[in-house]
Amino acid sequence: MLWLACAAQFMVVLDVSVVNVALPAIQDALGFDAVGLQWVVGGYALVFAGFLLLGGRLADLYGRRRVFLWGLALFAASSLAGGVATTPGLLIAMRAVQGLGAAVLAPATLTILTTTFAEGPYRTRALATWTAVSSAGGAAGNLIGGVLTDTLTWRSILLINVPIGAVALFAAARLLPADRARAEVGKLDLPGAMLATLGVGALVHGVTQAGTHGWHAPTALVGLAVGVAALAAFAAVEVRYATAPLLPPRLVRMHPVWAGNAVMLLAGACFIPMWYFLSLYMQDELHYGALTTGAGFLPHTLVGIAAARSAPAVMRRTGPRTLIVGSALLSAAGFLWQSRIETGSGYLDGMLGSGVIMSAGMGLLITPITTTVTSGIPAQDAGAASGLMNATRQIGGALGLATLVTLASTTADTTASYRAVFLAITAMCAGVAALALTLPAPHDQDER
Structure with a gap:
């Protein structure tokens, strides 16, 4: 159960970053402009974020096994269609459908863990393994994407999900216990899901337009206004009208849930865009090919995994809150170091040391946040809590990426733009x- 959930989560997170090093090849092959190219990454992340609440609630209403299989099938099918796309529009559309499949699948993986392992050290270790695999997926995506793009073609980074998905479907059908539907289809909060996606999408679009045309541009103002209005409407639907809300108000009122998700939102804005900008830096400034760029992320991957695996032992001594504060400050030190790159800096003096520190902080950070957010959640709301935590992380990443791309576009000096981005992440x-x-x-006794 643990390794099946981790394998599916690895595939979901992998596809957030696997296209990063292939972006120049995709741009050349399909004729993307700079703004459209961002949506090859952002389209997946945006739909993933917007529908995670719905995906999490599906697991509560219809059962973890059934929803897990649905998500895997949709993810694999859209990967196949994206891998054979011949136009920019079709590729972006299939990346969005991939994001929808991931939004159904990812909360189910966490729900499987939180309902299988009781609160305490066993759950903490399971969540640490899940976090380590997630960190490995985010970092390994760059390496795997580089190898596949260099040795085969950029299309292989999507097509490889098809055989992996088929094997995972077979394993899940054999290993996961059967479950029964708990509610009727009519109770699904589809209006809430649509409003959440519209709100996040409009906000990201508004920030992107502000970077291109200025904050006073009508397209920017309309996007921001629509985003705020849609999210306000989503809150009203959840509180007053939804019979089975995606986000039950009782969850939001829990202190660990609202505070932990606020921390996760801002953490996502830091770490998800990190891979995008480091990948572009190695290719634009260091003139690395796709394979060399992927290999450049190997230290980040190994350090992140090691840090995530050590998080439970550190947390037993410090408690979750202290570990979150310390690991965030450790990451800040790494990003501050990264922001001091100069024109002509190489890999060793410009990326390696700072990358190790950033990755160590990131690996230590996620497990205590996840433990905090999922503590004390009743089984019938485990999917909603998992969907919310995944959503806040991805929403933070999508908004952070759009904001930082906007910041980078304000200067024509490439090195200066990277410095500004990493200083902002600091x-x-x-x-x-x-x-x-x-x-x-x-509560030290709970961790022990």
Whole structure:
């Protein structure tokens, strides 16, 4: 159960970053412009984020096994269609459908763990393994994408999901216990899911337009206004009208849930865009090919996995809140170092040391946040809580990527733009540490 959930989560997270090193090849092959190219990454992340609440609630209403199989099948099918796409529009559309499949699948993986392992050290270790695999997927995506793009073609980074998905479907059908539907289809909160996706999408579009045309541009103002209005409507639907809300109000009122998700939102804005900009830096500034760029992420991958695996042992000594604060500050130090790159900096003096520190902080950070957010959640709401945590992380990543791309576009000097981006992420990591102080005090006896 643990390794099946981790394998599916690895595939979902892998596809957030696997296209990063292939972006130049995709741009040349299909004729993308710079803004459209961002949506090869952002389209997946955006739909993934917007529908995670629905995906999480599906697991509660219809059963973890059934929803897990649905998500796997949709993810594999859209990967096949994206891998044979011949136009920019079709590729972006299939990446969006991939995001929908991932939004159904990812909460089910976490729900399987939180309902299989009781709270305490066993669940903490299971979540640490899940986090380590997630970190490995995010970092290994760059390496795997580089190898496949260099040795085969950029299309292989999507087509490889088809045989993997088929094997995972067979394993899930054999290993996961059967479950029964708990509710009728009419109780699904589809209006809430659509409003959440519209709100996040409009906000990201508004920020992107502001970077291209200025904050006073009508397209930017309309996007931001529609985003705020849609999210306000989503809140109203959840509180007053939904018979089976995607986000039950009782969850939001729980202190660990609202505070932990606020921390996760800002953390996502730091770490998800990190892979995008580091990949472009190696290719634009260091002139690495796809394979060399992927290999350049190997230290990040190994350090992130090691840090995530060590998080339970550290957390037993410090408590979740202290570990979150310390690891966020450690990441901030790494990003600050990264922001000091100069024109002509190489890999060893410009990326390696800072990358190790950033990855160590990231690996230590996610497990204590996940443990905090999922503690004390009743079984019937485990899917909703899992969907919310995954959603806040991905929403933070989508908004963070759009904002940082906007920031990078304000200067024509490439090195200066990268420095500004990494300095901004430094400030956001410091914000994560400050926000973590709102988390509830640790209960050492629960961790022991």
